[in-house]
Amino acid sequence: MEGEERRRKKEKGGKGKQIDEAKQKFVLKTAKGTRDINSKQMMIREKVLSVIVSCFERHNAVTIDTPVFELKETLTGINGEEFKLIYNLKDENGEQLSLRYDLTVPFARYLAMNNITNIKRYHIGKVYRRDNPVMTRGRYREFCQCDFDIAGQYDPMIPDAECLRIVYEILRELDLGDFRIKVNDRRILDGMSAVCGVPDEKFCTICSTVDKLDKMPWEDVKSELINKKGLSEDVADQIGEYVSMQGGLDLAEKLLQDPKLSQNKQACAGLNDMKLLFVYLQCFKITDKVVFDLSLARGLDYYTGVIYEAVLCQTLQPEVPVAGDRAGVNAGSVGSVAGGGRYDGLVGQCDSKGRTVPCVGLSIGIERILCILEQKAKTSAEKIRTTKTQVLVASAQKNLLEQRLKLTNELWDAGIKAEVLYKKNPKLLTQLQHCEETGIPLVAILGEQEIQNGVVKLRNVATREEVDVSRDQVVEEIKRRIINL
Template identity: 50%
Template sequence: MTTIQDKKAQFQLKTPKGTRDYDEKEMTIRNSLFATITNIFQRHGAVTIDTPVFEMRDILSGKYGEDSKLIYDLANQGGEDCSLRYDLTVPFARYLAMQGKKDAQQMKRYQIAKVYRRDQPVMTKGRLREFYQCDFDIAGQYDPMIPDAEVLKILCETLDAVDIKFKIKLNHRQILDGIFQVSGVPSNKIRSISSAVDKLDKLSWQDVKKEMTVEKGLDESVADRIGTYVEGLKGKDTASLLQYLQNDVEFMKNASASQGVADVRLLLEFLDVFNVKDRVHLDLSLARGLDYYTGIIYEAVQTESEGVGSIAAGGRYDDLVGMFSGTNKNGKSKTIPCVGVSVGVERVFSILMARQNMEKIKSTATQVYIISVGDGLLKERMALVNELWEAGIKASFMLKNKPKLEKQWLACEKEQIPFAVILGKDELENAKVRIKDMRVNVL
C-alpha cells in the first residue's frame, strides 16, 4: 500500500472529473444502441458527417445563453483560441455555412459523437462532462412543418426502439415571444425572462417569479401576466390549450403569437398522419435555454421513473447558419433554415444498463475456440486458427505453449464462444478435428 501511496504523490490514477471509461460489456450495449439509432436515422434518408472535437472559440460564443460558462477551453499553445464543442448543432451550422453553394443547401444529416460541458457531474444519473449526443437535423428551405413533423416522428421511433416510456413537451418560440410581448416584457429582456421560465420544471412558480422580478428587474404585474399563461394553464390538454389561446383575442392579435399557434396546428395535423400526435403535449412553460431556437421547441421526458428528466430535445433554428454565412450582395441573409433533435444517449444508456444481466453480455464476436488436448501442439493450433482466419471465421486460441485443458474450456465458456474445435494427437494423425457445439451450455 505504501508504494501506491508513494505513486499517488506523483500522479492520480483516474480519469478527469466527469469523464469515465467504458468497459467491453458497456461498449457492447452502447454499440448496439448506436446501431439501433443509426438504423432509424438512415431509414429517414440521412447521411452522416464528421466535424472536429474542438472549434474556433468565436464560433461557439453567443450561442448557448447562460450555459456558455460551461464551455471547455483549450490552452492557447499555437496562436488560436479553441474550445471543445458544446453540442453538435452549432458545428453543423458552421459546416453548412462553410459548404457555401454546394449541395448542402438541403441536407438530412445525423451525427453520433461526443460533446463537452463543464457541468456538475452526477455519474449515477448519467450526467457527465464528456457524453454522446445522437443528432438528426433537416437543413433546407422546405414547406412549413413538414420537416418538423418528420423530426418528431424520428424522435418517437428512436425512443420506442430502445423501449423507453416517454412523452414529448412541445412549445413554440413565437408563442412564447407572443406571451412575453402581450404581457409587457421589454424586448431586451425577452431572452433572459425566457431563461427564467425554462426553470419551471425544476423550480416553483414563486421562485421563478422572484428571479424575474428581484434578479431581473421585471415589474410584478408583468410577471403575473406571464404566470397566467406559463403556470395558470398547466394541466390542460393540447386541444383545450390551443382552443384557449385562440379564444384569447388580445393574444391572437399579436403577429408572433398567431403565427406560432398556426404552426402548431399544422404540425399536429402532420403528426396525426405519422401516428404520433398523442405523444406530443403542448406545454407553454417549456422555453429551452439555448439562444438559437426560432420556431417549435420540444423535449422528451421519461415517464417511467422520476428524476431522469429530459432525454432528448430540439427545435427549429432558422437563423443560426446565417450567423456564420452572413448576407449576400443585396444584404439578404444567406441562412439555411434547420430543424433537429438531439438524443441524450447517456441517460438512455443508463436505463438500458440497469435492465441488463451483465453475465449474459457477449462482448467478443468469436465463433470458434481451438482447444488442444495433450502436448500443447502450439504450431498445429496456430496453423489451424490461421486457416480459419483466412476463411473469414472469427477464431481464437490460448496464446500459450502448453495450455491446461481446463483453462482452455473455461476461456471458451467465459467468452460464450459457440463452437470449440478440439485438436489432439489422434485427430492430427487422422487429419481430423472434433467440433463441440457449446451453445447448449450458453443458453
C-alpha cells in the same frame, strides 16, 4: 507542494506499506468529469448507437464529421458572447482554439463555409463543457451527442414533424418505458410574454424560470418571477394561466380564439404552425405521445420556431438546469433525453453575406439513456458478452500448438470469429472453462487420436454434445453451425 500531496495520497492508499517513491510517477486518474468506458459499457453504447444510426438512415440522412476543436471566435462569435463553460486550448501556434460544446454551431459553420443550402445530416460526436459533473446521473464534461438536422427552405412544418417522428421512433425502439414529447414554439412564448406585459429585455430570464415548472410547483416559480426577476404579481399571474395549459390541436385552436393572444402576430403565426404540425403528427400516428405544453421554454437563444423536448415518464430526478444544452440532458432536467427545435437564423449569422438557411433538428442525449441502461444491465441476470467469438480451437494433448494455429487461421480466412489460447500446452479443462466464462458457444478440439483419424471433435459448449467431423470439412461444418447458434 504537489509532490507532498501525492505522497500523502499514497500513504492513505498504501495501507501502511512502504512504496517505492520512484515507481509512482504521477497520480493515475482521468480528468475531472470524464471517465473511461469499459467493454461492457461499450457493448451497451454500441447497441444504442446502432438503434439511433439505423433510425437516422431510415430517415435518409447523410453523415458528416467536424474537428473536435474550432477557432474560438467561431464558437463565441455565433452566440455573440463567450459561453463560460467552453474549454479553451493554450495558444501555441497563433490560433485561439476551443473544444466544441455542441454539434449545432459546427454544423452552422459547415453550412456557411461550404455554401450548402440544403442537407439532411446526422452527426455523432463528443462535446465538451466545463460544467458541474454528476457522474452517477450521466452528466459529464465529455459526452456524446447524436444530432439530426434538416437544413433548407421547405414547406412549413413537414421537416419539423419528421424530427418529432424520429425522436419517437428512437425512444420506442430503445424500450425505455413510456415517454412524452413536449412541444411549444418560440413565437408563442414571445407573444405570450408580450401580451402579459413582460418587458422585452426580460424575456429570456423569464423563460428560464418558467422552464423550471417541470420540477418546481407553480407557487415557487411565481415567487421567483416576482422576487428574483422583478415581475408584478399581476403579470406573473397572467403568465401562470398560460403556462399551465397542455393539449394538442384543440389547444392551438382554442388559443387562436384567445382575446389577448389572437391580437399578437407572432403568437398567431406560431399557433397556426402548431395546428399544421399536429395534422402531420396525426399522419405519423404519434399524437398520443406529443403534448403542446406552453411551459416548455428550453435554454438556447437561437431557436426561432417550434421547440421540443422528450422526457421519460419513469425516471424523474430533480436537478438544476443549465443553459445551452439542446438535448437538455446535461442540464439534468427531469428525465429529458432528447430535444431540439427550429433555428432559422444561426447559419445566417455565420455567413459573410448573411444568407440564411432555415434549419430544424434534434439531439439525442445518450449519456443519460446509457446511465439508465447500464443500471438495468447491472440488476439483470442476463450476462453481457463483450466479445463475439464463435469458436475456440482447443487441444486435448501437448505439442499441438501449430495444429491449433493452422485450423484457427483457416477459420479466420472463412470469416469466422475464432480464438486460440496463447499457451503452448494449455489444459483442455482450462480451454473449456474459458468458453464457459466468455460465452463462446463452440469448441473445435484437436487431439492425437483425432489427427490420426483425420477428424476434429466439435463440442457444443451449452449442451456438451460432441461429434467428430472430417478435418477437410470442419470449416464448412462450423460455418453451418454458427448460423444456427
